[in-house]
Amino acid sequence: MNKALIIALIAVSAISFLGSSCRRDVLPETKGVVVYVSEDQVFSEPVLKDFERETGIKVKAVYDTEETKSTGAMNRLIAEKNNPQADVYWANEPIRAVVLKQKGISTPYFSPNAEGIPSVFKDSEGYWTGFSARARVLVVSNEAKPPRSILDYTNQVWRNRIVIANPLFGTTTSWVAALFTIWGDDKAKEFMEKMKNNGVKISTSNGESTLLVANKEFTFSLVDSDDATNAIRDGKAVRQIYPDQEQDGIGCLILPNAAVLIKDGPNPENGKKLIDYLLSAETERKLALADCAQIPLHKGVDTPVDVKKIEDIKTMDIDYEAVATKLQEIQGYLKEWSGY
Amino acid sequence: MAKKCTLLLIILLLAVIGLAPVVSMFIKSFFVDGELSFKNYQVLFQSKRQWILLSHSLALACATTFITVLLGLALGTVFAKTDLPFKKLFIVLFVIPLVIPSYILAVAWFYFLGRDGILAGLLGANVGVVTSRFLFSFAGTLFVMVSTLLPIVIILTITYLQMVNPRLEEAGKLYAGWPVVLRRISIPIVMPGVFLAGLIVFILTLGEFGVPLSLRFEVFPIESFIQFSAFYNFNAATASAIPLGLITFIVLIVERIFLRKKTFQFRTVEQEPTIIVPLGKTKPFFFVAVSFLAFIFVTIPIAVLLIKSFSLSAYGEALARGMDAIFRSLIYASIGATCLAAFGFFLGYVLERKALRFSLAADSLAIFLFALPSTVIGIGLISLWNTRATNFIYASMAIILFGYIAQYTALSERIMAATFSQIPRSMEECAQIVGAGWFRRLFGVLVPQAKYGIVAAWLVGFIFCLKDLGITMIVYPPDHNTLPVHIFTLMANSPEQVIAALCVIMVVITCLPLGVLTMVTKYIG
């Protein structure tokens, strides 16, 4: 009986092992595409399934977690550099795309569907193209007299009632780096120190920040617009404010998704087709209508009422490449600021 | 000859699967911008902040170990040795938190104890302020870690107490009551098991960052995580992880020194039943106390998850989204558990029987790998196996299995070593002398004697493989995600009900095979 059990277990193991599909060898060029996705799965998966249905190209996806929950797609892409497994990377903000360019992991591709997208949201050499953006917005507890500017993080009125996602990770890092490029190191550091002295707490993610504000742990937080819109549509008692929209305001940071073609990927032609699909106005429309409520970069795309059009937002005037470079310069400072 | 070759092969496999990736990462940690340098380590050791974080991690690990051992020993003793009513139900209940990813438990407690949580809703906002402060602190972090890891101590205490020779207890009973016999005879005899439980809890807490991070308690492993996730600096990340391995080595040495003369013979060959102590008049007290602990540690977080997921549509959506991941989780965890049981069987044999000269070194290797952050092992696996020549491994589920073997072999190894400690060598020697070869002795004599240990090793391996996130996240082939990965990738902006429903499903899919295996165990017993 025991021998039989052991042999059965080994047989099951062997069959499962043989039965599992290989990434590269059983994905002939015409049949599939591998995409690593940092955009939230709940929003990105339907788009990829639509692509699969419309083109007949099988999509195999690796999704990401929020940065502070575990290491994920970026680490895999970097680690797999010598033998890339992915064809496309769907980044949820352009800084990661710039990092991949700097590390020689991506390759240029100028998609025809990129034409309608403003040049500020594209890499001039074609290493990444932005689409469907998020804005860095303030999510505010409904009861409070609302803040209007990121400078309210240093306002004593809000002392100990403010939270921000960990500035070492994700879009918050990009936001801080953007401030450094606009204000210069001194002013930016002064702002950061004032914010800290004003009792700002650090959460693990924008999603958690939103949750904490919704649960009245804090009064407001700077998060991504999809987190805020999602919470509002979910019936949470919060509102969303685009900061610094006055004429002399610095505007709010816009972070588009970025489509990246991976260098030496197994299915480059299918990868290009996927990028074309992601950059289409139709995809932008879907992502605007979805709960992520992302802002289309193509003109004239239908959006729901609670999604602002890009032309209606005063955006922060930045160069993403410069932000990516600055980000790497200030990593040590951010680590210290965060208390690590 | 066959014995030596087999055992050496297993150790070699562990070295290739587990050690080689880590060594390659370790060597790279001595390079900065392509040049040989100690900078990664200098920065680490010269930073005051890192020493403070290390002290936080050590404090958390020590406190968690102390409390879980104290509570777990008491609960395990009550479950193993007394006639407490509904014992089996309590055991299943207390195991549940081990199955749930610890971060999810932290979130469940947040929903309950947060400023706007369920408790605040029942008792008022002022209570919410107090409970929120408690949760987001060392105390709160400690509480969540204890609730997650308590099952380990309970399970091992029960397992070891059931191995104690009843004659030893009866001899004590001639002179003293059960409290004294349990305190001075039964429990001291199972100290090796208690130490093992403490070691596992210590290592797991030391390497934990998800719960402390979300509860805003700063700990050392965050450094390695930051280097990976924020800076993409693999070399610095590996350097940051090495101290965790070193601390574990120190604890291992302490364990070996303390237990050197304390490897006791347990129950004899005859299957004498464990003596059950009647609680008598104290039964209601114990029942209430255990129920209260079960309520605090298990019922509350599970109830929160159930409340959050309470709609058929949530479960419908969770199943629709997650069916493939559920199925894959069960398959991978089953195969992983089988591999771990096999590795643990042979390595446990090496350790307990001192079958090879470097038996302690093999054990140290397994424990070291267990202590290392999963990301270090994961990235190491990628760097070693992601080549065109070895793509057939990297591009298949084998890479996930390699991760499981590298990370969790120590668990099954130690369980099997404990099992072998109660099988007299004379059993094998007798078979050897009548002419049975190594494999015949193995399958004909050892495996039947060790069947309960094998099942226990398989179950523990199954639980840990099923709930693994760190390794799987890094290496899983596209479209081959498992349920924990699925939960975490969906967590961002998915409806809370769906996430909660997926967690409940995860508990169910873990408990079902446990139930099946309990029946199989009874059948083979």
Add this chain to the structure above:
Amino acid sequence: MILKIDNLYKSYNTIAAINGMSLNVEKGERVVILGPSGCGKTTLLRIIAGFIQPDKGIVTVDTVTVAANGKCLVEPENRNIGMVFQDLALWPHMSVYRNLEFGLKAKKTPKKERKKRIDQILAKMQMKQYENSSPSDLSGGQQQRVALARALVSQPKILLMDEPLSNLDLDLNLMLRKEILRLQQELDITMLYVTHDRDEAFSLATRIIVMSHGKIQKVGNAQEVSQYLSGLSRTHKTDWKCADDSDIIVDR
């Protein structure tokens, strides 16, 4: 009368381990219960010690009823009974000294008195030099002596011995038998000794009780029992059956 057993019954499932047994033991007696394996001798000892309860019948130790009709009236630790187990059951995590001290400590004997008694008994056993040793460091014979010393150090009313010499070689067996005799006579302790070995029984007992089928078959001194057993073997040859229905060949 130090021990009285009245009409004792004990069954395991449908098998009667003890099938209506009555026995009186006087103070200072050396009673040996002789019978093949599986015939209820160990069950009887365990009932007297209090580890299991009889289904029916009464057990009285030194005029105190300790068990009656399925109920334990006095816990084992309060019966003042010493026992040497078949596998000795020495506590592996305690030294020889601590093994002996355990019972005395439990009974709150003062420290000086504990030391005195332990030293005395170890001297009697010629084991004083091993008092700090671990049981696993001792030979089989030495472990036997420690087990015996442990049973005697608390000055029990009755000493129960469950085939304590069965695993020893003949020389050691003979030597320890003499020690047991000597100690029993020196301490004037009531002894209930269980064995399947006739020679042990004949050399140790003041009274032998032959058991089979859970019942007393014969009570007598060595000569009477010897004649009885010879008669059995002449008339019944090898059909001395036991509770588990196995055939046991009676030693000639």
